[in-house]
Structure formats: C-alpha cells, structure tokens
Amino acid sequence: xxxALTVDPxxxxxxxxxLRPLPLPGQALIRLLVGGICTTDLEVVKGYAGFQGxxxxxxxxxxxxxxxxxxxxxxxxxxxNLGCGRCAVCLSExxxxxxxxxxxxxxxxxxxxxDYLTLPVANLLxxxxxxxxxxAVFVEPLAAALRIRExxxxxxxxxxxxxxxGRLGTLIAQVLALSGTQVIVLGRRRxxxxxxxxxxxxxxxxxxxxxxxxxxxxxxxxxxxxxxxxLRLLRPQGTLVLKSTFAGRATVxxxxxxxxxxxxxxSRCGPFAPALRLLGSGxxxxxxxxxxxxxxxxxxxAFEHASRPGVRKILLRP
Amino acid sequence: xxxALTVDPxxxxxxxxxLRPLPLPGQALIRLLVGGICTTDLEVVKGYAGFQGxxxxxxxxxxxxxxxxxxxxxxxxxxxNLGCGRCAVCLSExxxxxxxxxxxxxxxxxxxxxDYLTLPVANLLxxxxxxxxxxAVFVEPLAAALRIRExxxxxxxxxxxxxxxGRLGTLIAQVLALSGTQVIVLGRRRxxxxxxxxxxxxxxxxxxxxxxxxxxxxxxxxxxxxxxxxLRLLRPQGTLVLKSTFAGRATVxxxxxxxxxxxxxxSRCGPFAPALRLLGSGxxxxxxxxxxxxxxxxxxxAFEHASRPGVRKILLRP
Numbered sequence: 001x002x003x004a005l006t007v008d009p010x011x012x013x014x015x016x017x018x019l020r021p022l023p024l025p026g027q028a029l030i031r032l033l034v035g036g037i038c039t040t041d042l043e044v045v046k047g048y049a050g051f052q053g054x055x056x057x058x059x060x061x062x063x064x065x066x067x068x069x070x071x072x073x074x075x076x077x078x079x080x081n082l083g084c085g086r087c088a089v090c091l092s093e094x095x096x097x098x099x100x101x102x103x104x105x106x107x108x109x110x111x112x113x114x115d116y117l118t119l120p121v122a123n124l125l126x127x128x129x130x131x132x133x134x135x136a137v138f139v140e141p142l143a144a145a146l147r148i149r150e151x152x153x154x155x156x157x158x159x160x161x162x163x164x165x166g167r168l169g170t171l172i173a174q175v176l177a178l179s180g181t182q183v184i185v186l187g188r189r190r191x192x193x194x195x196x197x198x199x200x201x202x203x204x205x206x207x208x209x210x211x212x213x214x215x216x217x218x219x220x221x222x223x224x225x226x227x228x229x230x231l232r233l234l235r236p237q238g239t240l241v242l243k244s245t246f247a248g249r250a251t252v253x254x255x256x257x258x259x260x261x262x263x264x265x266x267s268r269c270g271p272f273a274p275a276l277r278l279l280g281s282g283x284x285x286x287x288x289x290x291x292x293x294x295x296x297x298x299x300x301x302a303f304e305h306a307s308r309p310g311v312r313k314i315l316l317r318p
Numbered sequence: 319x320x321x322a323l324t325v326d327p328x329x330x331x332x333x334x335x336x337l338r339p340l341p342l343p344g345q346a347l348i349r350l351l352v353g354g355i356c357t358t359d360l361e362v363v364k365g366y367a368g369f370q371g372x373x374x375x376x377x378x379x380x381x382x383x384x385x386x387x388x389x390x391x392x393x394x395x396x397x398x399n400l401g402c403g404r405c406a407v408c409l410s411e412x413x414x415x416x417x418x419x420x421x422x423x424x425x426x427x428x429x430x431x432x433d434y435l436t437l438p439v440a441n442l443l444x445x446x447x448x449x450x451x452x453x454a455v456f457v458e459p460l461a462a463a464l465r466i467r468e469x470x471x472x473x474x475x476x477x478x479x480x481x482x483x484g485r486l487g488t489l490i491a492q493v494l495a496l497s498g499t500q501v502i503v504l505g506r507r508r509x510x511x512x513x514x515x516x517x518x519x520x521x522x523x524x525x526x527x528x529x530x531x532x533x534x535x536x537x538x539x540x541x542x543x544x545x546x547x548x549l550r551l552l553r554p555q556g557t558l559v560l561k562s563t564f565a566g567r568a569t570v571x572x573x574x575x576x577x578x579x580x581x582x583x584x585s586r587c588g589p590f591a592p593a594l595r596l597l598g599s600g601x602x603x604x605x606x607x608x609x610x611x612x613x614x615x616x617x618x619x620a621f622e623h624a625s626r627p628g629v630r631k632i633l634l635r636p
Contacts, residue, residue, distance in 0.1 A: 227572070249572065250569065
C-alpha cells in the first residue's frame with residue numbers, strides 16, 4: 001500500500017491505502033522525490049480527459065525496481081507519454097502522438113503524485129548529481145516550452161510576446177529569450193508580472209502593447225480572452241503558438257486568420273534531454289518560481305494554492 | 319457614365335448611370351471584357367467588410383487609358399491589392415498585407431463588375447494572345463489556390479483532402495495534384511462532386527474517409543461544419559489550410575489543436591504570373607468550370623445563380 005492523490009468523478013482525494021503499482025516488463029518502479037502541480041492537473045481534477053486514478057506528471061524520483069539493474073538507485077525524470085511501441089508513429093517519431101498512447105496521470109496510466117509510480121525504462125533520463133530535485137522537477141514543463149523551438153524558427157530579431165505570465169509562460173519566455181530575441185510577457189494584473197521582471201524579462205499589461213506588431217505570440221493562458229489578446233497582437237503573416245491546453249471549445253475570429261494569413265501551431269510535449277542541459281547550466285532560472293511545498297497528505301491545500309490566480313510552482317513531497 | 323453592379327446597405331443594384339472611374343497617376347483605365355463571381359462577392363453583398371461601391375475583383379480587361387502607352391490596347395489581368403507603396407510591408411513584400419491597402423471591389427476601391435475599372439499599372443499582367451478571356455478571368459482564384467504552395471511544403475507523398483468541392487476547392491485540388499500528390503475532394507452531396515470526378519480527381523462524401531488520416535486538409539467551405547470536418551480528418555501534426563473567408567467568428571476545438579499539435583495556416587491572395595503560366599499550358603482546366611454567363615444588366619440573376627449550392631463559375635460580360 002502507499003499514499004496517493006487520486007481523482008474520480010467525485011473530485012480529488014488523498015488516499016493512504018492506495019494499491020502500489022506493479023511495473024510491467026520494461027518498466028521501472030520509481031519512488032517519488034518531488035512532484036510539481038501544473039495547470040493541466042487542475043483541469044484533470046475538473047474532469048478534463050475523463051481521467052481517473054493517481055494525478056500528476058511532473059516529477060523527479062528514484063528508481064527502486066528495474067530489470068536493468070544499472071538504473072536502480074539512480075535519480076530520474078521521465079517522458080510522460082507511453083506509446084504502443086509498434087505503430088508507425090512510435091517507430092518513426094516516438095510515443096508522443098501514438099494513437100494508443102497512455103499519458104502519466106492524464107490518460108490511462110497512474111500518475112506521479114504518490115509514493116511510487118511506474119514508467120518504461122525507455123522514458124527515463126538520469127538526473128546529474130549536481131541538479132537538486134527541486135530543479136529537476138521542472139524538466140517536463142521546460143521541455144514543453146522547448147517544444148516551440150523544435151516546431152518553428154524563432155529568429156533573434158523577432159518581436160515576441162508571451163500572453164500569460166503563469167508557470168508555463170515564465171519558462172517559455174526564458175527559453176525564447178535565450179537567443180537574444182526580444183520577448184515581452186503580458187498579463188492582466190501588475191502583481192502577476194513581478195516575477196517576470198525579477199527574472200530580468202520585459203513585462204507589460206496585456207492591453208499595453210501596440211496591436212498587430214508581433215512576429216510571434218505564444219498563448220499561455222488557455223482561455224478565450226487570452227486567445228483574443230494574442231490574435232490582436234500578431235502582425236499579418238505572424239505566428240501564434242497555442243501552448244496551453246484549452247478546456248473545451250472556444251470562439252475564434254477565423255476571418256482575421258485568413259485575411260492576415262496568420263499561422264497557428266499547437267504545441268504540447270517537448271524534449272527532456274535539452275531541458276535537463278539547460279537546467280544544469282543554470283541558463284533557465286526555476287528556483288524563484290517555487291511558491292510553496294506540501295506533503296501528499298496535504299494535497300487538497302496544495303491544489304487550492306496552485307489554483308490561485310498568478311501563483312507560481314507548487315511542489316509536492318511524499 | 320457607365321453601367322455597374324454596385325452594393326450599398328440596401329443590397330446589390332444594377333446602375334446604368336454610374337460615374338466612370340478616373341485613373342490616378344500610375345493607374346490604367348481598363349475596359350471590362352469578362353468578370354467572375356466569387357464567394358467573397360456574395361459575402362460582400364451580405365455586408366462583409368462594409369464595402370460600398372462597384373462589386374467584383376475577378377476580371378480580364380483591355381487597357382484603354384494609361385500614361386505608359388505600351389499598355390494601351392493590351393488585354394490584362396491584375397492583382398487586386400493596392401498598397402500605399404511607401405510602408406515597410408509594401409517595399410519588402412508587396413501590397414497584399416499593407417495596413418493601408420485598398421482591395422478591388424472589397425475594400426475602398428471600385429470593383430470590376432462595370433464597363434470600366436482602374437488599377438495601378440504595377441498590378442497589371444498582360445494576357446498571352448492564345449489565352450481566351452474566359453480562361454484569363456480564372457487567374458485571380460487560381461493565384462489564390464497557388465498561394466498554398468508558397469506558404470507550405472506539399473510533398474508528393476502527402477495524403478491531401480480538400481473540403482468543399484466549390485469553385486475555389488476545384489482549383490485548389492487541381493493545383494495540389496500537379497506534383498503527383500494524392501488529393502481527394504470531399505463534399506456533402508454526391509451531385510457537387512460530379513465536376514471533380516469529370517476532371518479526373520478523386521472525390522468522396524465528407525463523412526466517408528477515415529478520421530485523422532490526412533497530412534494536409536484544405537478548408538474551402540468557409541463554414542463551421544466544414545471546419546469541424548477538416549479538423550476531424552487531420553492526422554496528429556497535420557496541417558490545416560484555411561482558404562475560404564469566414565463570415566464572422568466560429569467555435570473551434572482548440573484542445574484538439576494543442577494536443578495533436580495541429581498547424582493552421584490562413585491563406586489569401588497568390589501570385590498571378592505562375593497562375594497565368596498554368597492557364598496557358600492547359601495544366602489547370604477551367605473551361606468545364608463555367609456554368610453560366612450573364613450581362614451586367616442581368617447581374618441580379620447572375621448573383622442568384624452564383625449563390626445556388628454546388629454551382630460552378632458564373633461569368634459577367636458588359
């Protein structure tokens with residue numbers, strides 16, 4: 001038995017007596033060191049994707065059981081998509097778009113907010129000794145931010161706006177600024193921009209900047225108002241990256257997209273190894289993003305804290 | 319005085335006594351030979367873009383007045399966007415995305431469905447003698463179809479669907495099939511697919527093909543149902559081209575776009591010279607697309623005919 005934060009149609013629950021997961025062949029059993037709460041977790045609690053079971057997909061952990069003994073005792077992070085391993089997508093690109101995939105704590109695979117989780121060994125990356133758990137836990141959202149650079153060319157001379165100064169927006173802005181690109185983070189409230197400015201990035205209220213002036217806008221709010229702001233800021237032939245999961249449908253001014261020949265790029269999971277390198281080099285600052293740490297047994301408080309407007313990262317420990 | 323088909327808030331009107339336009343410096347006065355009715359014209363009549371004045375942007379004509387005398391007496395087609403000619407967009411890319419542009423028969427410039435129209439000489443292309451007026455008038459929509467190939471890479475091995483077997487969809491399908499790419503045109507009614515099959519292209523009912531199987535889907539209906547079909551047909555990481563102008567806003571499943579990392583590309587006006595070459599070589603068949611020809615004075619009948627479901631191209635002559 002183990003403790004776990006689970007979700008079912010009645011909502012989120014702390015369970016002290018949840019069944020410990022059994023690793024399948026090729027999988028490792030991992031003991032949780034630290035987990036991070038992401039906006040997707042909040043959506044999953046509200047019923048997104050209809051998931052039931054253990055919550056959570058951001059984690060750093062310790063391998064305790066594994067067929068390949070060299071992994072045992074190593075600190076790891078891990079890719080959250082589990083593909084079938086046999087289809088054309090898995091064989092050519094990896095598990096992220098496998099039609100039969102499960103996803104840690106989101107689709108059909110017990111998540112990370114528990115004493116133990118399982119993942120295929122192929123999904124694991126060892127965490128360098130010098131990187132603390134509280135930094136390593138940011139590898140998954142940082143990888144998601146890096147995904148943008150795998151999908152489109154961001155030029156150093158581009159004018160870039162990130163709409164939404166939250167957890168993911170803060171990482172995205174840091175990633176896009178790495179090549180000298182001018183990046184401004186836009187939010188609805190002054191308070192929510194303080195951390196951004198503390199990190200040395202430009203920030204402004206979302207109503208401030210000039211309309212139709214940005215080459216690239218990253219939508220990181222996941223709500224319809226943020227999307228409308230993002231479209232307004234884009235220049236003709238500009239690119240809009242949709243980085244936050246939207247709960248449900250939204251209305252969009254499609255005429256604007258056609259007439260101004262806007263490009264929209266949906267963006268989800270990204271590469272872990274480059275994210276680990278950037279965390280290791282200190283190029284991306286995450287320490288300042290941690291706002292609170294809770295025990296699993298106080299998971300209800302942790303989720304309440306994580307859902308406050310403008311809140312930074314909330315971590316969970318066994 | 320001249321005859322013209324105009325639009326104002328009370329709707330479309332035939333005028334026998336409309337003021338003949340005066341060419342500005344650098345512009346040519348062009349006598350209409352033949353015009354083509356496009357879905358955008360139908361939207362303009364309904365109030366799209368709030369345009370008032372002479373309708374129409376698809377035309378072939380004869381230059382009758384011009385400072386540069388070598389143009390006089392030549393048959394021409396012409397780019398429909400008139401830029402300011404001074405801004406960074408005009409100087410680097412041309413007038414299509416000039417923030418102060420006017421557009422023939424759509425935004426602030428009298429259109430082509432009249433005895434005479436004006437355009438800057440810089441917008442004109444001479445029509446080769448061997449190309450009949452009834453083919454040359456297709457250059458504008460064919461250029462719009464070719465625009466897709468300027469924006470994205472369409473690979474010969476891609477699986478491509480065009481949703482909407484109308485005037486523009488038929489041209490798009492022909493253009494995309496030119497490189498040996500497998501293209502299927504999808505419509506809601508069997509009758510609307512007959513011309514497509516007559517042109518040697520594959521066609522099916524929109525509910526027929528397998529979900530999530532296409533690399534590229536071109537939305538050429540301009541309605542919300544067509545958009546939903548298009549998204550359903552796309553594979554993960556596929557590309558959706560929005561080619562038809564949408565009247566107003568539409569609701570979209572943005573979650574699908576993010577999770578499956580869909581790319582959306584808005585697409586509008588395209589290059590005239592390549593379109594003229596393809597019409598000249600006979601690679602694109604347009605003769606079969608002509609369904610009716612009307613005099614300007616019968617404009618009301620022509621527009622009624624052009625707005626019937628599944629109708630092909632309706633031409634107008636002085």
